[in-house]
Amino acid sequence: MLPHKLSLLLPFFLILLPLATPDPASERAALLALRSSVGGRTLLWNITEPDHCKWPGVQCDHGQVVELHLPGVGLSGKLPNGIFGNLTHLLTLSLRFNALTGSLPSDLASCVHLRNLYLQRNLLSGEIPEFLFSLLDMVRLNLAHNNFSGATPLDFNKLVRLRTLYLENNQLSGPISGLKLENLEQFNVSNNLLNGSIPLKLQTFSEDSFLGNSLCGKPLKLCPGEGTAISPSGAIETKNNSEGKKKKLSGGAIAGIVIGSVVLLLLIVFALILLCRKKSSGKSRSVDITTMKHPETEIPGDKPVPDVENNGHSNGYSVAAVAAAAMTGNSRTESNSNEGAKKLSFFGGAPKVFDLEDLLRASAEVLGKGTFGTAYKAVLESGPVVAVKRLKDVTISEKEFKEKIELVGAMDNENLVPLRAYYFSRDEKLLVYDYMPTGSLSALLHGNKGAGRTPLNWEIRSGIALGAARGIEYLHSQGPTVSHGNIKSSNILLTKSYDGRVSDFGLAHLVGPSSTPNRVAGYRAPEVTDPRKVSQKADVYSFGVLLLELLTGKAPTHSLLNEEGVDLPRWVQSVVREEWTSEVFDLELLRYQNVEEEMVQLLQLAVDCAAQYPDKRPSMSEVRQRIEELRHSSLKEDHDQIQQPDLINMM
Known part of the structure; x- marks a missing residue:
């Protein structure tokens, strides 16, 4: 009986025993x-x-x-x-x-x-x-x-x-x-x-x-027996693998197809000629200050501007006439009230190397249409190159505008794009910035994907992240209620040496709610309901999405038109749950050895910044410090490898 009872209990003992696994x-x-x-x-x-x-x-x-x-x-x-x-x-x-x-x-x-x-x-x-x-x-x-x-x-x-x-x-x-x-x-x-x-x-x-x-076969060339072919008699045949039937077109149908193709080709050529002439005439136009002084002079209205997020690229044609309309206000009433006589207002003790007339005579090209307005690159006759932003939907009074823009102009940090001057009239508000020749981080990440693209290595990307973090930290140090409000990759501009500079700071308080379209939703913290009221913790969330964009090479939802984006925080979290963390990173980053640990650390920092609840997010000072530490770690490792090449080769 005992052996029989033991045999009955044996399965239960087996369930309780741990599986044989390596210790x-x-x-x-x-x-x-x-x-x-x-x-x-x-x-x-x-x-x-x-x-x-x-x-x-x-x-x-x-x-x-x-x-x-x-x-x-x-x-x-x-x-x-x-x-x-x-x-x-x-x-x-x-x-x-x-x-x-x-x-x-x-x-x-x-x-x-x-x-x-x-x-x-x-x-x-x-x-x-x-x-x-x-x-x-x-x-x-x-x-x-x-x-x-x-x-x-x-x-x-x-x-x-x-x-x-x-x-x-x-x-x-x-x-x-x-x-x-x-x-x-x-x-x-x-x-x-x-x-x-x-x-x-x-x-x-x-x-x-x-x-x-x-x-x-698709997406390559069709396999033999698929598609269309020319029969020995010259008739066009349609081959079908399943039926094997041949359908011939009549001679009249063939002639009609040929004639239609020729007419279509001629129309395309004619349209191209007209387009080239239009662009050529646009380039020959010049801007003169007399368009402001003489209201009876006809000023061309605004032409459509490509709706891109300040990607730092010209649209390929001169927009000097458009810029003139933007900078004059395109308003006879304003001219009659002598508002055209207003001048540029410069900040601080900066030398006034140009005035409004110089700006209006400058040749210009569109840099992009962003959240708060259209940006132009203006090349002055005297030599300087500046960026001019034409604000839209400014609803506050001139006094309030000046008070707020003076605070923006007083911001002085090497990681901010400095605001040099502004112009205010009833219908036009212009801001003049230093021009950043390398364009925006958005353009660098998502613009040129061709063979001539220079891969962005870890040093460049982490350096851009550090520069942006320092700029935002400076803004937050100006007071507990001071925030950027519109952090995204198109607002991180780059110098020739790829140093990150933060732009568009302080503008969220100048414009109405209609200037915050849905395409910035990919960076917006979940608790933000009014885009004009963004806390510092909400800035941290946006910066976390920006870090994810730097690491993955993917654009957040709605941040770029005509390009699909993803909900980066949610996507990264799903990837990490699937235990294939290395697949998160941009392939360009994976070319570089010995920095995977630092990349994972920056990824963790980005996830911390993009936490669902504000009190779970670090401050920008903590963010800046952690980026400095991991950059120091990677640079130290590179230095150690250079100092000890023989030891590494022996290993």
Whole structure:
């Protein structure tokens, strides 16, 4: 009876027993085995440190290794078996940008919870191992830029959670027509030896995902038997794979198509000629102060201005006449009341190197249309170049305007774009700033995406963040009620040396509510209901979104017209929850080695700034201090590496 009773109780004992999992000692031993098997900077692990969770690149949860990040640390040689079998809690493994060779170790199959595997830019070879398809929790898989060969396994279809699959720049061969990856968001198989047709499920990806192969079908050229062709008789035939029917067009239809095409072409050429003449005549116009002194002189009305967020680029034509209308007020009543005789008001003891007449004679071009008005670049005949902002929707009195703008003009900090002068009349309010030649951070991040673009490295981005933080901290130091109110990437302007300068400060209190369109909502703190009343903590939230934009390269919701944005704080939080933090960062940042830790620290700071509740956000002084510390850390590491190159090479 006793054995029978024990047999009944045995299942309950088994439930209570803990699962056989590696203990911290075996995980530490596995990491040390990895350290001794491959070369690289893992030798900098301090083995005298009793807690291996504090080693660089090792992240733990409840004492168990869940992430191992060793990107770009010079690892070489083959990954041996017997290591990953003791790291079975791994969720993320990143060994990218190294020189690892050979095939993947089979005991990687023991990491059944692995979600993110980043092995790109190594020298790994052989066929893609079958055990990868038993890792059913896989979300991100990057095997790009290796020497993997053989067929592309259809077993990829087993990975139903897979969102990212990068296989480009390998030696994979054969068809991919059997792939049916329903949930993919990122995909690339370019520069392999693949052939055949692209499956329907993958035709939504761009052609760059398939180039460098012998593939056909959307988005590439149609496969044989698809589309249209010319028959030997000269008739146009439509081929259909499913029906195989041929439909011929009559000679009259063909003639009609040809004639229509010629007429359309002539219309396009004619329109282009008119457009070029219009632009040429626009450029030849000049601005004269007499348009202000003689109201009977006809002043051209405002032409439409591209609705971009001060991206620091000309729209390609001269707008001197438009600027004249802006600066004169375009009002006969005003001229008759001698308001045209008003002059520019300069701040402080700055020398008045130009006056209103000089400004009105200047050639001008549109820089952009922002939240508070249109900005122009004005090149004065005497040499200086200034930026002129024409404010819109100013509803306060002249006395109140002068009182508030005097406070703005008194702001003096090297991280602010200085306001030099202003002009006030009944219908026109102009602000004159120093011109920032490099444009805005928004233009730098989202403007030129072509081949000639210079990648923005960590030093430039973190420097811009620090400059902006210092400028905003200065504003907040002027009093507890002083805030910027409109922090966004188009209001961070850059010097020639990429130093960040904060602009548009103090303007939120000058304009009506109609000047705060929805496109700034991506930066707005959740508690802000009146855009003219923004607290310092709300500024911190906006700055947090700005940091996320710097790190991810993504534009916040509605911050750029004609370009989709994302809710950056929510998106980043979802990415972090999925345990693929490194995928947050802009690809341009991932080119640079040895700064991943600082990038993660800045990401955490950005998340802290964009906290839902104001009292959970740090002050701008704390923000500035944390950025200074992490920049000092990264610069010190670079200096140490320069001072000790031989030691690193030995490792």
